[in-house]
Amino acid sequence: MAKVQLLYGPMLIGVFLNMILYGILVVQMYEYYRTFKKDTAWLRYLILYLFIVETINTGFNMGMMYEPLILKFGTDEAIKNFPIMLIAEPLLIVCISTPIQVFIAWRLGKIIESWRIPSVIGLLALCSFCGGIWTAVEISIVRVFARKPELHTPALVWLVSAAAADILITASLTQSLYTRKTGYAKTDAVISRIIALTIQTGLITAIAALADVLFFLVLPKITINLICDFALTKLYVNSLMSTLNARVSWNNRLNETNVLFDEVSPSQPNPMSASGERFPAISLPVRRPRETSSMFDLEEQKSQPIGSLSNMEIGIAVTTTIERRTDSPQAF
Known part of the structure; x- marks a missing residue:
């Protein structure tokens, strides 16, 4: 049997990271609800659901450590048996990861106007969900640390499927965004930032899931894999929230919503639309016109007043504005 330090030390570190x-996440949630008050109702409810489940997960993690380190401290049972609340960990993780992966897959389908890749992502997410439930059931049966290697098969189904879905999401979004570059420095700079954020947020969850599997297989007698496992739920939601909240900085640069979430949030006001008649807009044509989704179009647009841009279902628009002001004689 492994030493108690190798059983509960990694678990305690994982709980610290989770908290x-x-x-x-609390800060990101506050920023989201403060800034995007006009997001569609279903998205706001999805975010609320994720926050509630994350809060429950944090409470369970705290209780998971309280049981062996306080209630059963110094007993043989504490070092032989899994904490009772460990059963809930895979359940709560898949209740977080699956909705996020399905949501991103749906958005991806809207972007690329094809449902083949999103369907594969959805199947992987469903497989991960089933694997998480299977893992929870097996934990309730195995119950003791000495039999932890028996959890390998369900854990592999759960975590490898989740990692594959995350990698496929990241690769597909990156490819789609890269092909939408226009040749104009300002637009391409924003698209490059979106690509960078997509890679960072997508790969971090995939790496965490794969590290969880690797530690599980290589070090089956200890719990070092739970460091990644306990942090995984928060990584999923923080990644989603960082992308949603990043719309503010992208809006400030192009006065439009970002490529991935523009339909979801029409809430960001155009800072130059209050007096649109004063600011004539000159649209810059795109060099490589091609058919794209109407919702995430980066192609050539007809000139129109800047005040109407907030209603366009466009991913990114590049405009030039001119303001003239005449001082009245009374000012002197």
Whole structure:
């Protein structure tokens, strides 16, 4: 049997990471609900659901450590048996990861106007969900640390499927965004930032899931894999929230919503639309016109007043504005 330090030390570190990421999540949630008050109702409810499940997950993680380290401290049962609340961990993780992966797959389908890749992502997410439930059932049966290697098969189904879905999402979004570059520096700079954020947020969850599997297989007698496992739920939601909240900085640069979430949030006001008649807009044509989704179109647009841009279903628009002001004689 492994030493108690190798059983509960990694678990305690994982809980610390979980709680730190929960604090970051609270800030991101506050920023989201403060800024995007006009997002569609179903998206706001999805975000609320994720926050509630994350809060429950944090509470379970705290209780999971309280049981062996306080209630059963110094007993043989504490070092032989899994904490009772460990059963809930895979369940709560898939209740977080699956809705996020399905949501991103749906958005991806809207972008690329094809449902082949999103369907594969959805199947992988469903497979991961079933694997998480299977893992929870097996934990309730196995119950003791000495039999932890018996959890390998369900854990592999759960975590490898989740990692594959995350990698496919990242690769597909990156490819779609890269092909939408226009040749104009300002637009391409924003698209490059979106690509960078997509890679960072997508790969971080995939790497965490794969690291969880690797530690599980290589070090089956100890719990070092739970460091990644306990942090995984918070990584999923923080990644989603960072992308949603990043719309503010992208809006400030192009006065439009980002490529991935523009239909979802019409809430960001165009800072130059209050007096649209004063600001004539000159649209810059795109060099490589091609057919794309009407919702995420980066192609050539007809000139129109800047005040109407907030209603366009366009991913990114590049405009030039001119303002003239005449001082009245009374000012002197």
